Amino acid sequence: MKSIAGLKKETFLPVVIANEQGCITYVNEPFLALFQWKREEITGKPLTTIIPPNLHDAHNLGFSRFLMTEKPTLLNQPLQLMAVTKEGVQFNAEHTITAEKENGHWIFGAVIRPLTNFPK
Amino acid sequence: MTLSLDDLIKELRGTLAKMELALGAVKDAIAWTAEDGTIQWCNAAFDRLVNRSHIYNLGAPFSELFSFKESGLYEHTIQGQKRILEVSANPIKLPQGTSTVFSIRDITKLKETQNQLVQSEKMASVGQLASGVAHEVRNPLGIILQSVNYLELEISPDQKQIHEALQALKDAVKRADRIIIQLLDFSKPARPELKPASLQKTIDDSLELLAKKMALGRVQIKKNISQNLPLMQMNENEMQQVFINLFLNALQAMPDGGELSIDCSPKVLEESGGRVGHRSGDKFRVGQKVLVCIIKDRGKGIAPSNIHRIFDPFFTTKPPGEGTGLGLTITRAIIENHGGSISFQSEEGRGTQVTLLFPIAATY
Numbered sequence: 001m002k003s004i005a006g007l008k009k010e011t012f013l014p015v016v017i018a019n020e021q022g023c024i025t026y027v028n029e030p031f032l033a034l035f036q037w038k039r040e041e042i043t044g045k046p047l048t049t050i051i052p053p054n055l056h057d058a059h060n061l062g063f064s065r066f067l068m069t070e071k072p073t074l075l076n077q078p079l080q081l082m083a084v085t086k087e088g089v090q091f092n093a094e095h096t097i098t099a100e101k102e103n104g105h106w107i108f109g110a111v112i113r114p115l116t117n118f119p120k
Numbered sequence: 121m122t123l124s125l126d127d128l129i130k131e132l133r134g135t136l137a138k139m140e141l142a143l144g145a146v147k148d149a150i151a152w153t154a155e156d157g158t159i160q161w162c163n164a165a166f167d168r169l170v171n172r173s174h175i176y177n178l179g180a181p182f183s184e185l186f187s188f189k190e191s192g193l194y195e196h197t198i199q200g201q202k203r204i205l206e207v208s209a210n211p212i213k214l215p216q217g218t219s220t221v222f223s224i225r226d227i228t229k230l231k232e233t234q235n236q237l238v239q240s241e242k243m244a245s246v247g248q249l250a251s252g253v254a255h256e257v258r259n260p261l262g263i264i265l266q267s268v269n270y271l272e273l274e275i276s277p278d279q280k281q282i283h284e285a286l287q288a289l290k291d292a293v294k295r296a297d298r299i300i301i302q303l304l305d306f307s308k309p310a311r312p313e314l315k316p317a318s319l320q321k322t323i324d325d326s327l328e329l330l331a332k333k334m335a336l337g338r339v340q341i342k343k344n345i346s347q348n349l350p351l352m353q354m355n356e357n358e359m360q361q362v363f364i365n366l367f368l369n370a371l372q373a374m375p376d377g378g379e380l381s382i383d384c385s386p387k388v389l390e391e392s393g394g395r396v397g398h399r400s401g402d403k404f405r406v407g408q409k410v411l412v413c414i415i416k417d418r419g420k421g422i423a424p425s426n427i428h429r430i431f432d433p434f435f436t437t438k439p440p441g442e443g444t445g446l447g448l449t450i451t452r453a454i455i456e457n458h459g460g461s462i463s464f465q466s467e468e469g470r471g472t473q474v475t476l477l478f479p480i481a482a483t484y
Contacts, residue, residue: 021126054160054179055179057152057160058160060133060136061140061161062140064140065141065144067133067137068133068134068138069137069141073174074174074175079175081179
């Protein structure tokens with residue numbers, strides 16, 4: 001599993017990085033190509049922007065629980081989850097999420113590998 | 121003082137985390153479904169119930185897992201096992217549509233326990249019925265005995281064959297009467313008072329009650345009971361129940377017949393271990409004189425995974441309807457009420473040994 005710094009060097013697979021408020025701080029070129037967002041549009045937006053609406057609550061609850069307990073249940077393992085593009089196209093993708101603490105604050109990074117229904 | 125956005129988010133996240141943790145700690149399975157029927161959130165108990173990773177339950181159609189949509193009791197098969205689920209479906213109207221919160225309780229074990237209790241109560245009723253029947257049967261037996269006595273007086277002593285037949289009739293009636301007395305004793309409510317009594321007689325009475333079953337099951341009894349066994353303080357009725365339970369278990373463990381050995385003797389405890397020692401929790405002391413009763417069968421034995429559960433109420437390895445799972449629970453309770461202890465050693469395929477220890481009162 002790559003570190004957050006390692007994820008920033010990824011050029012082939014889509015990568016997204018978020019801060020502990022759950023706001024996107026970094027995306028790479030493959031991410032922009034896949035999700036159809038422009039960098040300035042997506043940066044600063046909450047992670048729920050790329051999560052289908054029916055999973056927003058689960059994300060918020062799980063994310064909040066992790067911040068409080070610091071006990072990971074889903075990190076560093078491939079997870080099949082739906083994601084959503086700017087146009088609202090939902091697709092299945094394998095997410096591998098990692099978390100690191102920097103200056104006492106959590107940073108989250110994910111590599112997203114589209115599986116089926118790849119949006120054209 | 122104004123709250124910054126960061127602080128507000130932190131506070132809200134804290135609240136969400138507490139809600140999530142609280143619902144996660146609930147034993148009932150909970151799932152929140154959206155109007156389209158997909159699971160938006162579920163707790164850990166739900167993941168366990170459906171035996172699927174949390175992440176794969178999220179967003180999945182609820183109907184993929186369960187066919188019910190409303191509150192009620194449902195039978196549901198999970199991984200080939202039938203479960204009974206008590207479901208509460210609570211619709212929640214929201215501006216974006218109606219969500220439903222499902223609260224699911226697996227009551228399979230509860231239902232099994234209830235059924236077993238009903239069966240136990242039925243058996244208790246059968247016991248009461250048996251005691252009523254026994255009373256009714258004793259009256260005609262008394263008339264038969266009186267009539268046989270009368271005939272004996274009326275028939276000439278020369279008619280030896282008839283006298284032999286009458287004697288056989290009297291013996292059979294007395295035997296039937298004895299069995300009925302034992303049955304009545306057995307079905308009487310437990311009497312708390314203990315009195316000096318012979319363990320040998322209790323064992324003999326129990327064996328006599330089961331003599332027919334033992335013979336049919338081709339079980340040979342090998343009895344080795346010390347002469348002049350000291351009396352012990354006991355409630356004979358309860359102690360008889362102990363031996364009947366243990367002998368029946370041995371009988372059922374040897375479906376093709378076999379040998380049941382009963383050894384009973386006084387002994388001075390020499391080694392610590394089990395319930396013997398010098399600690400405050402130990403039942404017996406090293407050097408104490410006790411009655412030791414060992415019941416050994418050469419049956420199928422008890423699986424190592426089951427041996428620690430044999431005293432659990434309602435635990436049984438017998439087919440449904442054949443055992444209540446209360447026999448050994450009651451047995452241990454009775455023995456402990458008599459100040460004694462019971463332990464099992466068993467080897468699968470080789471047999472089981474039950475060791476009973478009873479204190480001997482100093483005055484006996």
